[in-house]
Amino acid sequence: MARQLRIEYEGAFYHVMARGNRRNPIFVDRKGGDEKLFLETLGECCKRSGFEVWAWVLMKNHYHLVIETPQGNLVEGMKWLQNTYTRRFNVKHGEWGRLFGDRYKAVVIEDDRDLGVSGEGGYLSTVIDYVHLNPARAGLIDDERGQSLLEYRWSSLSKGYGISPEQRVKWLKAESGLNLFGFSDRAKDRREFVKRLDDRMAAEKGDECGLREIEGQTLQSTLRRGWYWGKQEFRETLLDRLEKLKGSDEKSRDYTGGAQGGDHSYRMAEQIITEGVAHFGLEGGTREAFMSLQRGAVQRVAIAWALCRRTTVAQKWIAQRLGVSNAANVSQQVRRFEQKEKKKRDVEVDEWMEKMRSHIESKVK
Numbered sequence: 001m002a003r004q005l006r007i008e009y010e011g012a013f014y015h016v017m018a019r020g021n022r023r024n025p026i027f028v029d030r031k032g033g034d035e036k037l038f039l040e041t042l043g044e045c046c047k048r049s050g051f052e053v054w055a056w057v058l059m060k061n062h063y064h065l066v067i068e069t070p071q072g073n074l075v076e077g078m079k080w081l082q083n084t085y086t087r088r089f090n091v092k093h094g095e096w097g098r099l100f101g102d103r104y105k106a107v108v109i110e111d112d113r114d115l116g117v118s119g120e121g122g123y124l125s126t127v128i129d130y131v132h133l134n135p136a137r138a139g140l141i142d143d144e145r146g147q148s149l150l151e152y153r154w155s156s157l158s159k160g161y162g163i164s165p166e167q168r169v170k171w172l173k174a175e176s177g178l179n180l181f182g183f184s185d186r187a188k189d190r191r192e193f194v195k196r197l198d199d200r201m202a203a204e205k206g207d208e209c210g211l212r213e214i215e216g217q218t219l220q221s222t223l224r225r226g227w228y229w230g231k232q233e234f235r236e237t238l239l240d241r242l243e244k245l246k247g248s249d250e251k252s253r254d255y256t257g258g259a260q261g262g263d264h265s266y267r268m269a270e271q272i273i274t275e276g277v278a279h280f281g282l283e284g285g286t287r288e289a290f291m292s293l294q295r296g297a298v299q300r301v302a303i304a305w306a307l308c309r310r311t312t313v314a315q316k317w318i319a320q321r322l323g324v325s326n327a328a329n330v331s332q333q334v335r336r337f338e339q340k341e342k343k344k345r346d347v348e349v350d351e352w353m354e355k356m357r358s359h360i361e362s363k364v365k
Helices: 033-049 074-093 123-132 157-161 174-180 187-203 219-225 232-247 258-279 298-310 315-322 327-339 347-364
Strands: 012-019 052-058 062-069 105-109
Touching (some): 012 074, 033 062, 052 174, 062 074, 062 123, 105 123, 105 219, 123 187, 123 219, 157 174, 157 187, 232 258, 258 315, 258 347, 298 315, 298 327
Antiparallel strands (some): 012 062, 052 062
8 A cells, every 4th residue: 555645844733643563562561661661762752853742642552642843854753753662662571573563643733823723622722632531532531430531640631731840841842732722831720621621521421532523524534544634725735745745856756645645636636627628628617617518528538538547536536527427437438548549639639648648757757
């Protein structure tokens, strides 16, 4: 499967999650020695990379981080963190080999401060809550037993947001996190911050605890299968960055996969359709341009050919978008179109094909 490109830039926010290999534990010391070792390693990582951590939680076989990268160096910093902790863990326990499973997942988060959002309901704030509510979602903390999330030892709530600045590590942005929710870094406000989370735990039971939906985008599906958490405008900005990454010499051998690649491919498909409508002088907007064409019209087939050769969008999508009866018909028409390539064509079609081929060749080079 193609690997997603890591979108890196100065000041980027990420939700990062990694699991143990085969979902095995990454913290096995019953006295918490491994958790302490991981946090010490994370602190060193922050010094080396400049990472700023806004929230974290350590579970039995995985961890969650909300980090900011002022230097735009997510890959470099995460490589050092995971490799170093793996080496130290293996030395301590007499183990060898990989500790973590597949690649860590990193979802880019829109900065609430750029949106003028304060309190619950923003993109960054929902992820911070999600991380702090993780022990409740896993059933490790239960309000019905009279417990508070503050009792879970291995999260930035108990080790940062719920204690005074003098007691917490310097690399945790707890004060900024409190401010994001409209709280100050005073004892009273810290207690209110914890109470707010405990109230959410009591109101949102089980697997739904900490989940949110914003403008039709669900946090659960995003963190599991998505690649960004933010508004559509934020997505477009990231896709612009992704286009530059794919065109750079350093990253040219890497390709996008999953939801990120899908979004990029559909965006490219719409650009091709817009170019095709303009090239062939079709009337109406890109949604209406194909309605007046006859069945099997060469302009429609030429655009379908370009979509099949330059993108990875599904043929079913092409059929619906271009007004073709079904996906099989798209495949059949494109195949016939290519078989007639050596025969004389309409000048407009020849120019279109040459234009699309030059795009493809530039990508390959």
